[in-house]
Amino acid sequence: MEGLTDPIMRDVLTSVGSFDWCVTEFIRVTDSVLPDHVYHSYCPELLTEGKTAAGTPVHVQFLGNNPDMLAANAVRAVELGAPAIDMNFGCPAKTVNRHRGGSVLLDEPEVVHELVKAVRDAVPAHIPVSAKMRLGYLDRNFTLENAHAIEDAGASWVTVHARTKADGYTPPAFWDLLQPIRESLKINVIANGEIWTNADAKQCQRESGCEDLMIGRAAVTTPDITQCIRKNTDEALITWEELIQLQIRFLSGPYKKEINMVGRYKQWLGMMSKHYPEAKVLWDDVKKVKPLIDIVQKLQQHQ
Structure with missing residues (x-):
């Protein structure tokens, strides 16, 4: 979700959605404790008791392979107000994996354990530490080993994307392969992957045996x-007019450069156009428009 679920998107989505919590984009940790302004850039919610304007808690997510530095940065994040720490062992990006981060570490369950334990031991006991993983890197040889490594290290729960890195985001997600994980662990297992509708959510719960779900791109x-999932319906619960207001709210966010704001908005509109016919019409109308004020005018015309 790097470059997608930034603070402005979290503000918009939590204002209309029904989330128990959300997670920052991953913060990459290498060989130092990051300065406070980096944390406030990734997670400005730290300045508001670790919550979005809608009151949704925001967990700070880390990615890296240095146990001492991950632990030290987790401590600092908690000092700044992070309500929980999440660790990323799921990212499939080639650049990340090439630098020994994300899903590539799933070939080394002992390292996964070391990293989670270092963070768990470092932060106060009342602060949850969780991890996100996939079924594996290039294969599923270490699926259960990684899940147990995370549990044995003291994690409060584990979120599992039901595909390997090699599978990428190509359908299907193998929800049924989450059931052995859920049955093997004492901690909660949260299911993730290819959940686009309420019907998908219910089918995932049946096949995986997991009650809780993580929603990413579909959100x-x-x-x-x-x-829709909470109310068990596949009927839209917000109107297109309400979605227009959300888009205008998004475009009023504090991006440093207008071009970045416009680019991010078009990315979002392009994703929504796969689900909303009105978004497809709007996309055709604004895709070549560059000035922010002109895009907002187009939005108002499409209400």
């Missing part, structure tokens, strides 16, 4: 999906 594509 951006369909902002009311969490409401």
Whole structure:
């Protein structure tokens, strides 16, 4: 979700969705404790008791392979107000994996254990530490070993994307392969992957045996999906007019450069156009428009 679920998107989605919590984009840790301004850039919610404007807690997520530095940065994040720490062992990006981060570490369960334990031992006991993983890197040889490594290291729960890195994001997600993990662990297992609708959510719960779900790309594509899942309906629960207001709210966010704001908005609109016919019409109308004020005018015309 790097470059997608930034603070402005979290503000918009939590204002209309029904999330128990959300997670920052991963913060890459190498060989130093990051300065406070980096934390406030990734997670400005630290300045508001670790919550979005809608009151949704924001967990700070780390990615890296240095146990001492991950632990030290987790301590600093908690000092700044992070309500929980999440660790990323799921990112499939080639650049990340090439630098020994994300899903490539799933070939080394002992390292996964070391990293989670270092963070768990470093932060106060009342602060949850969790981890996100996939079924594996290039294969599923260490699926259960990694899950147990995370549990044995003291994690409060584990979120599992139901594909390997090699599978990428190509359908299907193998929800049924999460059931052995859930049955093997004492901590909670949260299911993730290819959940686009309420029907998908219910099918995932049946096949995986997991009660709790993590929604990623679908929350951006369909902002009311969490409401639909809670109310067990596939009917839209927000109107297009309400979605227009969300888009205007997004465009009023504090981006440093207008071009970045416009680019991010078009990325989001392109994703929504796969679900909303109105978004496809709007996309065709604004895709070549560059000035922010002109895009907002187009939005107002499409209400």
